[in-house]
Amino acid sequence: MTQLRTGRRKYYDIFSHFYDAFIRLHSRQDEDDTRDLLVAAAHLGGKPVPRILDVCCGTGAVILNFKGHYPKSLAIGYDFSSGMLRKAQEKDVSGKVVFVEGDAAELPFEDNSFDVVTCSHALYELKGETRQKALLEMKRVVRPDGYVLLMEHEIPRHPVVKLLFYVRMLSMGLKDAREFVKGGLTPLEAVFSRVTLSHSRTGKSKLMSCQK
Numbered sequence: 001m002t003q004l005r006t007g008r009r010k011y012y013d014i015f016s017h018f019y020d021a022f023i024r025l026h027s028r029q030d031e032d033d034t035r036d037l038l039v040a041a042a043h044l045g046g047k048p049v050p051r052i053l054d055v056c057c058g059t060g061a062v063i064l065n066f067k068g069h070y071p072k073s074l075a076i077g078y079d080f081s082s083g084m085l086r087k088a089q090e091k092d093v094s095g096k097v098v099f100v101e102g103d104a105a106e107l108p109f110e111d112n113s114f115d116v117v118t119c120s121h122a123l124y125e126l127k128g129e130t131r132q133k134a135l136l137e138m139k140r141v142v143r144p145d146g147y148v149l150l151m152e153h154e155i156p157r158h159p160v161v162k163l164l165f166y167v168r169m170l171s172m173g174l175k176d177a178r179e180f181v182k183g184g185l186t187p188l189e190a191v192f193s194r195v196t197l198s199h200s201r202t203g204k205s206k207l208m209s210c211q212k
């Protein structure tokens with residue numbers, strides 16, 4: 001892992017202590033909506049043992065929700081922050097989710113091995129090259145009939161929150177931020193053969209549903 005990523009990992013290790021409280025404060029309703037939207041978009045009904053991978057899983061909200069819906073699934077949460085993973089493990093009281101530490105740009109899984117790969121509110125946190133590699137890795141490990149589900153924030157409407165959002169985006173670097181905000185679906189359509197867009201009920205998040 002590069003030195004830059006080691007620094008970012010440490011940042012997330014510290015952030016892990018406040019992350020859930022921060023989310024509760026800012027977007028609880030949206031988080032509930034987005035988790036349900038992800039489960040619905042995964043089309044896992046009828047699969048006896050669905051295989052689910054959540055990349056950049058953070059404190060585990062998405063993968064634990066999937067495991068709740070599909071108790072027989074193989075559910076893996078993947079993140080490079082040991083702090084985030086520790087918090088996720090504490091919440092997984094049944095110990096049924098597998099948590100793996102590693103970089104989104106290098107997934108240690110075989111080709112075509114998951115029915116669904118999710119990445120929620122994290123793509124914008126990745127630098128351009130890492131983001132591109134991560135997208136290609138997610139495409140590689142999802143099954144031909146599976147889905148890569150990417151959930152991202154919409155640009156906020158409230159002026160103060162909007163300003164904070166842009167400041168956060170700028171931490172990616174000006175070029176990356178501009179590409180990400182303006183790029184829309186184009187960067188994804190360059191990787192996946194089919195990309196469809198939907199929105200959470202609150203209008204705060206958008207879901208890009210991608211197929212190989």
Ligand SMILES: C[S@@+](CC[C@H](N)C(=O)[O-])C[C@H]1O[C@@H](n2cnc3c(N)ncnc32)[C@H](O)[C@@H]1O
Binds near residue numbers: 057119
């Ligand atoms: C904003 S949090 C989102 C967490 C979770 N997906 C959610 O929706 O609550 C971003 C997560 O991405 C992880 N992350 C950032 N860069 C990463 C990378 N290169 N490889 C793996 N995880 C990464 C961070 O550790 C953090 O847990």
